Amino acid sequence: MKLKYTSTGNRYERKKEETRQKIIDVAMKLFYKQGFASTTLEQIAEEADIARKTLYNHFPVKEDIIIEYLHRFITERAPEIEQLIKEYSDIRSRLVIVLSRILEWTSQLMTKDIFRIYVSYHVQKILTATFDEILRSGAHSFVVKIIKLGQESGEIRRDLPLEIMISQADNIRVSAGMNFLMDPDKFDAQDYITKSVDLFLGGARDVPDRNR
Missing domain, CATH: 1.10.357.10 (Tetracycline Repressor, domain 2)
Incomplete structure (x- = not known):
């Protein structure tokens, strides 16, 4: 049971990290392309193909x-x-x-x-x-x-x-x-x-x- 729990936990953490890195990659690409002020959190969520709530959980503000x-x-x-x-x-x-x-x-x-x-x-x-x-x-x-x-x-x-x-x-x-x-x-x-x-x-x- 402990090994199974650890494996599931690792998968969850991996998925969480992958999502976080994807957000960063997408956001920075948009910042460089169209400027920080012109980029919204909603646009970042859409481009990253994630829910806005998920984005806010990782990064409440663009900064x-x-x-x-x-x-x-x-x-x-x-x-x-x-x-x-x-x-x-x-x-x-x-x-x-x-x-x-x-x-x-x-x-x-x-x-x-x-x-x-x-x-x-x-x-x-x-x-x-x-x-x-x-x-x-x-x-x-x-x-x-x-x-x-x-x-x-x-x-x-x-x-x-x-x-x-x-x-x-x-x-x-x-x-x-x-x-x-x-x-x-x-x-x-x-x-x-x-x-x-x-x-x-x-x-x-x-x-x-x-x-x-």
Whole structure:
């Protein structure tokens, strides 16, 4: 009985995942073809050949589809990011290379309009999400690992809550994305991220008390 139940459960989860992926594929194709604003959830449901209720159960709003699309894109590239973390031995280099690479992928993957919607909605989600929900998102998980490695090596402080450290570090990625949108052709992402990481570490670095 247990094996049969597990098999049925696996089939259900597989079907659920297939439907979710189909929605993402159809929606992103429509977003790129006719624009985000011109695409409705009803149209996505029709093109995906599913009931609107099914679509709403997976994605209550269109913006959630973009968030999930990018999350999956970054997650698929986890091996490459993990390799970068191994290749660079200090927290500064790791943050700069990983945040720069993620921004590069994101800006190349999406049109300017879709990227703007992603950044705007991502900020809203961060403001209302729990810390556990934030940790489960694609890019955040890598920032978490880098911060923890930096604490373990003694490069940055351990007396501050992990939530604050991660939030401040990930704000670099969000801020870089917003600045990129203002002038994509002139914005130097590498320089901006490097200086932002230096600013972050300048306040977080574990240095001796000068008054001693």
